[in-house]
Amino acid sequence: MQITVIVALALLVLTAIGFLVGRRRATRVASGQPSALHSLPSYYGYYIAIWTGLPALTLLFAYGSFGSSLVNILTMGELEREAAPLIRAYEADLSESPDYQTLNEALGQIETEIEATRNALEQARQARGPVDGYQRDLGELTLDRNDVSDAIENLREQIAFAVAARAPDSVAGHRARAGFEYWRARPDRRDLFIADARAIAFQEGFPSRVTPTLNAAGAAMVPWESLFRWSFAGAALALAVGGLTWARGQVSAGFRARNRVEGVISIVLFATSVIAILTTLGIVLSLVFESIRFFAAIEWRIHEFLFGLQWSPQIGIRADQVGQTGAFGAVPLFAGTALITVIAMCVAVPVGLFSAIYLSEYASPKFRSVAKPVLEILAGVPTVVYGFFALLTVGPFLREFAIFLGYEDAVTQSALSAGLVMGVMIIPFVSSLSDDVINAVPQSLRDGAYAMGATKSEAVRQVVLPAALPGIVGAILLAVSRAIGETMIVVMAAGPGANLTANPLESVTTITVQIVMLITGDQEFSSAKTLSAFALALVLFTLTLLLNIVALRVVERFRERYE
Amino acid sequence: MADIEFLDTSSEPRGDTLYHPVTVGYETKVATQGVSVRYGEKVALKDVTMDIPSRAVTACIGPSGCGKSTFLRAINRMNDTIDNAQVSGSVLIDGEEVNDRSVDPVVLRARVGMVFQKPNPFPKTIYENVAYGPKIHGLAGDRDQLDGIVETSLKKAGLWDEVADRLTHPGTSLSGGQQQRLVIARAIAVNPEVILMDEPCSALDPIATARIEELIDELRENYTLIIVTHSMAQAARVSQMTAFFHLGALVEYGPTEEIFTNPRDQRTQDYITGRFG
Missing domain, CATH: 1.10.3720.10 (MetI-like)
Known part of the structure; x- marks a missing residue:
């Protein structure tokens, strides 16, 4: 990080130098007669300063925003390639394991039964017949399914452990194991893995655990990281010096520095307004995507959310509980x-x-x-x-x-x-x-x-x-x-x-009260209960947006009439 | 305002430069005696005494800020609506003191209509604009009577033919000249005796102006009109009497012909020949 800060400071100094160079150059070109210039000398200074600072700083900013994810992707890709033999072995062992096949078949059977029971329950509900028996069956089946799923997961874990143990106890072996672990991890575990590896490698905060694989992954990141850091720093400085030289060459008495600077100002102003708009858009999109996750979690029963009369999102306490999705009727x-x-x-x-x-x-x-x-x-x-x-x-x-x-x-x-x-x-x-x-x-x-x-x-x-x-x-x-x-x-x-x-x-x-209740405290952001907050927020946002649009239109019409 | 002198309007002309309307063949409708208006510290109108003839057009001319609009507003007590305005002197309409405590300005303004510089139709339909005055003063007994008043007023204002088929349209949908005639119809609807017009044509194009001037000439038959204008030509065209104001004082007042052809005061001469103002 320090090198980037030093480069940024150097760029600022270069920019200042660019300004002075431009002004001096303009004065010299005019040979003591400022009126011969198209613009005031300081505009030539601004012009060169802009060419010195703006592209280089933009590059540095881009590196700051995306550099570390680039490093992560490249490192993990490299490690996963090295883990290819392990992955192959793991898949082979899995397919050869008789237990694994039996368990998978059992799981398939239970899933079919659950589906059948669910349909029967639905029919009984519509016929307003007794449903208690079906519900009890469904509960038992769900428990069975969870048991079998757990068994499958344990088996995978065992095989993976055995496969990983076969790798040599060398640097290459640890790297392969790291790639293998990363490959097997679920998306949220992957993020954690990378965060821990970075923490170990670059002292970015504290790792949640330290393992040989994490150490290996962290070590694999270091060369990429320093390569990018130095090359971006060098590129930024080169860009600054190049910009300065090029822009200095442009300066002549007839050069319209003032208009050019004006153009850059309008671009910068445009960019800032775009940032404001994009931020809003980003917020809206995150709301939309989380809401989509929520609607997927309640199996797309959007009408039930919008028109349902019962709101009790807190019902699901245990994952295996019947009706654990709760009741998400937002009408109350x-x-x-x-x-x-x-x-x-x-x-x-x-x-x-x-x-x-x-x-x-x-x-x-x-x-x-x-x-x-x-x-x-x-x-x-x-x-x-x-x-x-x-x-x-x-x-x-x-x-x-x-x-x-x-x-x-x-x-x-x-x-x-x-x-x-x-x-x-x-x-x-x-x-x-x-x-x-x-x-x-x-x-x-x-x-x-x-x-x-x-x-x-x-x-x-x-x-x-x-x-x-x-x-x-x-x-x-x-x-x-x-x-x-x-x-x-x-x-x-x-x-x-x-x-x-x-x-x-x-x-x-x-x-708003419900959003606060759902989001505050320790919550996992994958349950329908927590996600429903986003759907509520989306409704709220849509509502206030419509009201604001209508209100502004009405006010505008009034303005047209009397001003 | 404590000592109000009631004037004998049938007496000889007052002041050296003032003509008594009777001498030019009209009766006096409005008579002012020593009217002064102050806005806070600033004196806008100083001691104006003049007799305004009935059923004729009296034009008030003078450079900007000379007090002619203030004079107009003194006649229907519109200066009351300005917080720091102080009015002294006497204004008589048909010999009745306007500034008297017993006079309700609301009733007075029904007798003295006013038309402003910029057309200001209310945010209502054309019909409702004209019916506004009769409604708040209770002049119409029923809907038919009100319809009659609206129609007559619009006809008198020369607007009926243009709006008869769209009385329910908003008043603001009309053109500038039509709006000004609508406002005149609105003023006529309460059957006033005096109509004050404060630069009624300054926001209009020449064609609309000509139309309003024609209308003013027609209205002269039934009403007493007092009109403030910046256009010397307009004053010469439409008025029978002309008053020239300068720096808040009445400089010269007399028959229009005489003022324009043979002014007695040097300042009047300078103003009408365009040497200042």
Whole structure:
């Protein structure tokens, strides 16, 4: 790593030198008359600096991003080639082993029986007949299958061990064994293997274990790594020097350095905006792919996910449990999200809109100058503080109040308390956006209304608000999308129970709460339970994206009309 | 505003340079006496006294910032809507004090319509734009009556033929000149006595301008019009009386012909011949 840092510093120095060289050269070409040059001397400096630094740094950056994976691929490919005899021997031993064949046949039989039982169960379910017997059978068969699979895995392990033992106890033998181990490993174990080997070879963190094979793999990486490191460092420096020399040769009085630099600037700006877009795209794609994994895990019953009425992803505790996939009907979450959002909007829209109307149409400049910043402070309160407020103040109060009114089942974590507090959180959002739109309504419309003999409230109600309506609708839609995506308040105040209810005094859960519950803590990212979080996130993302698009379109249309 | 003098509008002309409308054959509709307007510290209008004739067009001309728009807004108390505006002096319409505490500006503005520089149709349909005034002032008893008012107003504004088949379209869908005529129809719909026009043609092309000027001439038969304009030619074409304002003061006021052919004040002379402004 150090060599790369040194090269990067050297490149920066070269770039600075390139600038000075370019400026000096330009001055000399102009022979003391700067007006003879097409551009100011410093532009020639920038031009040469760009040619010195940009390609070389790009190369170095590419090495930093992809260099180590390149090394890994090359090393492991080399080791796997060396392991070819072992692999051949292993495959031969496996196919010759009578136990292996018997076990495989047994496994095939059990799979067929499972399939048959499953079909029978499905039929019984549709016929609404008794299903308990089938379910018991299915459970036993699954246990059997797992036993046979374990036996097969053990046998493979034994044979592999025996084959590996046959390799000589030399460097070449360890290398072959490393390639063999890597070849047999599952993808996630492969990653771990490489990480451990790198840790041993380059002191990148601590290895999870140290074995002769890992040592051999690590040692095999070292030559590749140093080859790449030195050749990339050399190439970058050569590129820098070459760029400097070439660009210096370009400098002449008529050379349009200023326009060239301008061109590079626009390319750099374009590249940064592309990075922003690609990042977003990457996030979306990772969501999509993980969601696809989830849908595959629930056997593509997407309709069940979108329209199912029962949400209990935590059911599967043991892998061999019947129905271990859990129930992934997300409707209770959608309904809970909708309920809380509706409650929040019931608070935020009237209060936010009316305060915006008051501030922009009625308030004296003095009051406005105090009230606007105060509203904006409300927007700056961290949502976790709102969460406390909902959980410790509003929730208990609402519960007491509901009990006082005779509703005995009231709970502290209710949709109402989460919704009310979320509404308060969104007030400044609605009011500040609406205030902007109302202020954007031309004064001439108000004058027109007053000149017709309208009172203030008539002018506001009949002329200003209709004119501002598209913008206000846009503001409300943006607020809704914020309410849907809000997490902290609902995590603290709404509760985790996926109840399908329209009663605001009961506890409901939202999409965001469930994502938090599913992802936090120690989770393995291969079970349907954890993966369902990504599918939920995808739904959430799609929802807010659509709302934002609609809101922006509406606001844009408003802008076209009055500006 | 404490001491309001009620003027005898039938008396002789006031001031040396001012013509009494009666002397040129009209009755007085609006009479102002010492009207001054201040926006905070800035004096926008100083002591304007003039009598404006009924059923005629009075043009207010003068360079930008001379107070002519402020004068217009003093007549229907539109200056009330500006926070720091202070109005003193007296404005009489048919001998009735406009600035009196008992006068409701809302009712006053139904009597004194106003048309602005930029066409400002409300974000409503063409029909609703014209029906707006009659509705808020309760002028129509039923739907038929309202339809009648809308039709008459649009006809008077010369817009009926163009929009009769699309009354439900938004007012903003019309062209600039049509919008300005729609706004005039909207003002006419409450049957005002006086119509104030603040540079009504400055945002329009020559053809639309000619159409509005024609309309102003027609409206003169039934209404008292006061129009602020930057175009000397327009003032000469449409008005019977012309007032020249300069630096917030009324410099000269008289029959249009006389102002343009034989101005008494040097500043008027300079302005209409284009030497400043």
